[in-house]
Amino acid sequence: MDSAPDGDPKALLKAVDNLSKEDINVIHVGDIKGQLIDEAIQPLKPKIIVEMGTYIGYSAIRLASEALKMEQDVQIHTYDVNAQMVEIAQKMVNKAGLDSVIHIHHGRFHDLAPELQAILGSENPVDLFLLDHWKPSYVPDTQRLMELGLLRRGSLLIADNCLIPGAPEFVDYIQKAPEWNSKMVKTLYRENLTDEDGVIFAAYRG
Template identity: 40%
Template sequence: MLEGLVLGTIFATIILFLVLFLAWRFRAVLIFFWHEKILVSFVNFLSGMSKEERILSWVKEHAMAGNPQSVLDAIDYYCYNTEWAMNVGDIKGVIMDRIVEEAKPRVLLELGTYCGYSAIRMARLLPPGARLFTIEFNESFASIASQMIQLAGLQDKISILKGSTQEIIPQLKKKHEISTVDLVFLDHWKDRYLPDTQLLLESGLLRKGSVLLADNVICPGAPEFLQFVRGHPRFQCTHYPATVEYLRMRDALEKAVFLG
């Protein structure tokens, strides 16, 4: 009997260490699951609003109309202090700012609009005449992003294209009269990073010097995309270590310059 208790204790200890190891190993997934599934569902039920609607309401109340930086600051404050959200955020945003300023793009393409944070962040740096096209599949997100962009006063620089990337990217040349894009920001479904990059290539939308900038390449991660651009002779890559927006978790941006 004593031997059975000892074996049972050893087995339980092994199981406990295994659970703790798996929890640590997949902590990023658990944190995302907590924020995006459990916590947000509970708050949605109590408030009768979606998280994105709550962010918009906060920004309308606290941001200065016509001031893009004020809108960004209001979103950052809310996401640091009230609810996490999947914007690029202020820390990685500084890296993004530098890349946009270096690239001096006239035509930008964003894959994944969400609440409009990154579109506003990039568009506020554009010179007169430059244009940003952002693709969003979710109708609710597109509506909220449109209101954010209007509040920031950047509606003349940003066009929201509603639909899937695989549907819209091949239409960009004919339907939207875009010959090539100077900068592409990838921040949508991570399993779409690679096929959409290949679609951009197949559609002839990349010119020599076009820049791909991809967010969240470590967390939650886009390994197939990284393997493709880093191993492709026509891309020159730069890795920018950072942390997940509003959380102290390891992440990074990846810049891939198309060499033509």
């Protein structure tokens, strides 16, 4: 990844994609799922994005790069409980030149959500949130956003890894909850494997 020039998010993302083909331990969203997410957010033109599960920063950088094509005032808040991942992700974000756009928070979103509420205020609801962390937290963290009034009608939820490793409780919840209009898109789990995963896209009805 050091080969990617500073301030070039696209080159940095490509370097991570290439590394993942050689190292199975690199478990980022990847380009196939990334393209699905890119297409989903284009009509949304999100300004406020929340991610749960920063990992190495790939998704946040990709989301920022895509959103900035449509809006200038984009802010991303991403959360991870792993201090080592937070450190790596911050270096990645700095290298991409997106440190003024992407804000990395160390800790559980459920605990830090009131801080986000204070940062955003009532006039800046979350347009998009991505779930890509500990699967048992998908439901409570989604409900936390709703409880604190951080969403608006039309806010988009994207949840990765709904089939591999799987988030059955979340899938059941989001498909039955009247507040959400959801669909699952099946795609490859990883680009160099044949296993099928599912990504859920859900619009908030309010």
